[in-house]
Amino acid sequence: MADNELVAVERTGAVAVVTIQRPDKLNALNAEVVAGLARAFRELASSSDPEPVRAAILTGAGKAFVAGADIAQMAQMTPVEAKRFADAGHALCHLIESSSFPVIAAVNGYALGGGCELALSCDFIYAADVAKFGQPEVNLGILPGFGGTQRLMRRVGAARARELIFTGDMVSAEQALAMGLANAVFPAAELLAKARETATKIASKGPLAVAASKRVMLHGETLDLPTACELEAQTFAALFGSEDQRGGMTAFLGKTKATFQGR
Ligand code: CAA
Numbered sequence: 558m559a560d561n562e563l564v565a566v567e568r569t570g571a572v573a574v575v576t577i578q579r580p581d582k583l584n585a586l587n588a589e590v591v592a593g594l595a596r597a598f599r600e601l602a603s604s605s606d607p608e609p610v611r612a613a614i615l616t617g618a619g620k621a622f623v624a625g626a627d628i629a630q631m632a633q634m635t636p637v638e639a640k641r642f643a644d645a646g647h648a649l650c651h652l653i654e655s656s657s658f659p660v661i662a663a664v665n666g667y668a669l670g671g672g673c674e675l676a677l678s679c680d681f682i683y684a685a686d687v688a689k690f691g692q693p694e695v696n697l698g699i700l701p702g703f704g705g706t707q708r709l710m711r712r713v714g715a716a717r718a719r720e721l722i723f724t725g726d727m728v729s730a731e732q733a734l735a736m737g738l739a740n741a742v743f744p745a746a747e748l749l750a751k752a753r754e755t756a757t758k759i760a761s762k763g764p765l766a767v768a769a770s771k772r773v774m775l776h777g778e779t780l781d782l783p784t785a786c787e788l789e790a791q792t793f794a795a796l797f798g799s800e801d802q803r804g805g806m807t808a809f810l811g812k813t814k815a816t817f818q819g820r
Contacts, residue, residue, distance in 0.1 A: 564593035565618075566601070571611035571760040572753065573601050580619025586671045586703075587627035588642065594675075595649045602656055609819065611760035611767070614752045615653070615679055616663040622688065623672025628697065639702070646671060646703035650678035655775060657768040659759050663752040664688045665745065669727070674703035677712055680771065682738060683752050684730040685745035690738060691727035711778065713738050763801040764819040 565576045575597050577584040584590070601610045617623055626646070634642060653660050653675075662668075662679035668690045676682050676690075684690075692705045700706060701722065710718035713736045721728070733739040743751045759767060769792045777785035796802050800820045808815035 561593055561596065563590045564597045566597050568610075569753075570757075571608060572756045573610045573613040574749070574753070575601075575613060575615045576618050577616070577623060578618045580617075580621070582627070583621035583624035583667060584617040584619070584672070585624055585627040585629075586646070586675070587630045588645065590627075591642075591645050591649050595645070595652060598649075598652050598656060601658075602652075609764070610658050611764050611819075612658050612756035613656070613660045614663050614749070614756055615660055615675070616665055616749065616752070617672075619666070620687075621667040621672070622662070622664040623669070623675055624667045625670030625672055625693070626702065631699075643702040646674070650674060650704050650708075653678040655772075657771070658764075659756075659767060659771060661752050661756055663748050664690070664730075664739070665748055670694055670701065670705070671703045674701060674705040674708065677708040678704065681740045682733070683748060683755070684733055684739040684742050685748045686730050686742055687745050688730040688733070688739075688742075689727045690730075690733045691725065692722045693725040693727070695723065695725045709738075761817075763799075763805055763815070763817045765799050765801050765817075766796060766805075769796060 563577065563579055565578055567574045575594070577590060577594070579585065579590060601613060631639070631642065660679040662676035662682045664676055664682055664684045666685065666688055668676045668688060670693055673690050673692055692701050692709065694701050706722065709721065717736050730739060730742045734742050773789050773792050777788060780788065801817045804817065805815045
């Protein structure tokens, strides 16, 4: 199946919904799905788009978000092929994590292995009450290969990440919420509407400001505090050269609502 049939993109104004469509295999990530997702996110980021994307939602069709990397495809891989596959997964997760617009993972069901890692590369996670999260790779004799050993630890803390990765246990949406893996849990039927509501709210804000906040938080995570704060101060200052800053503050002082142009 062509990679663009495995990944659907729907646009409503500045909000995009990216849906992984391989429900018969619980949206398992084979090389084609990984390529389809990378293509979709690259196209959404394309600056030639007349109405740029300001927020995106990533979700899965059917009862799973993503039940992991495709075990049937991985089973016969040589170390060289496995490295190529892991590199493609890492590149995809980095593409999502570093995109100029926020991406919400709407986790509608299983988010296991590479699925949990994909959700972790999004800015935050909304979960359906039926969702289940886990890094079950040790059951297969491997370790997480799309960033789970690193991003899970940064999200939920080292001890919880170690427990999840060493046991391979799944946790419920409520447990994911309690450990800070998910930001909120909704009845399954309401998940997408709630994610759209938040994405639409984000899309109405100053896009340069949202993108800059995302960039500073992402890069700041790997810097010492004084350097990260300096990065924040410089980025803060740079925004004072934008029409969005002038328009936003003028609108506040004039008691009107700002409409941001992203300039
Ligand atoms: N890879 C390939 N196929 C998968 C899959 C996966 N990760 N997960 C599910 N499927 C397939 C099943 O083989 C099955 O296909 P057939 O109908 O052709 O047999 C179909 O999806 C439906 O799955 P089940 O019948 O197993 O559904 P279930 O409801 O009984 O169980 C489940 C659901 C508990 C999620 C179970 O499917 C499961 O344990 N899946 C594997 C989870 C896993 O180990 N994920 C980690 C993969 S490794 C990884 O991701 C590495 C990395 O970090 C990059």
